Amino acid sequence: MSSVARVTTITVRSETSFEDAVATGVARAAQTLRNVSGAWVKEQKVEVADGKITAWSVTLEVSFVLDD
Incomplete structure (x- = not known):
């Protein structure tokens, strides 16, 4: 089956x-x-204020199988 x-x-x-x-x-x-069958972390970034990390950000490629 495909x-x-x-x-x-x-x-x-x-x-x-x-x-x-x-x-x-x-x-x-x-x-x-x-x-949903998986996710790939395509990119990671951080936000910085006063030399400290204040937030983390990711760009995800999310895979999902289509219904028949």
């Missing part, structure tokens, strides 16, 4: 960590998209 997947790009910001940004993004994608 399947077809689609990829969508989302950007997520967290004031906690990269891990939190990824988990939040995957959870949010799964609320809207059916059959």
Whole structure:
């Protein structure tokens, strides 16, 4: 049996960590998209103020399998 997947790009910001940004993004994608099968962290960024990291941001490529 074969399947077809689609990829969508989302950007997520967290004031906690990269891990939190990824988990939040995957959870949010799964609320809207059916059959989420994986995610690839395409880009990571941090926001800095006064020499300290204030936020973490990730761009995710989220894969989901299309319904037959």
